[in-house]
């Protein structure tokens with residue numbers, strides 16, 4: 001049984017992500033050859049189960065990714081830090097797509113992130129499950145982080161605004177402390193980290209995700225040697241308790 005959780009960020013063609021054409025071909029390959037799953041869904045024992053996860057809810061998810069999910073009949077997990085989500089933003093779509101993520105986080109009113117109405121529209125598509133991604137997107141291995149606010153208030157606000165239970169938590173920057181991991185396991189069914197490894201089921205204290213930004217080709221991540229390396233990394237991580 002193999003479960004590969006892929007981690008993506010931008011989809012607008014900038015430096016930190018994939019160009020729309022690359023994602024289009026990549027999604028086409030997944031739809032044709034693998035089993036697409038959302039957190040908690042039954043896994044196909046003989047297939048490669050692939051969960052798509054997009055971080056940060058930048059505007060390109062609404063503008064680029066959602067139409068591609070619909071085109072290919074796929075579903076994805078969207079990790080949202082609700083502290084950067086606005087009710088309304090004034091900049092034009094082209095300007096919103098062009099904002100670099102670091103700049104967007106520093107100035108959320110520039111419209112780099114989906115608005116609440118856009119997230120509501122994404123939820124209504126039925127193709128997207130939401131994860132809390134902290135409240136303010138700060139590192140949670142920082143001892144000064146307010147874990148209640150970052151990990152519980154974020155869940156409550158997303159559930160209230162989007163009208164669906166929030167059962168996944170994605171650690172910002174992939175970083176956690178043992179305390180943060182404990183809170184995630186107590187309040188969510190699934191927690192996600194980074195690890196360049198595959199998984200064997202949904203039951204793990206923190207599921208590994210593989211970086212899928214800046215793909216060289218639409219199918220590079222699924223090359224047999226790469227998949228074997230993710231499985232080896234899973235075993236290695238388990239052995240050293242990482």
Ligand SMILES: [Zn+2]
Pocket residue numbers: 055056133137172173
């Ligand atoms: Zn993030």
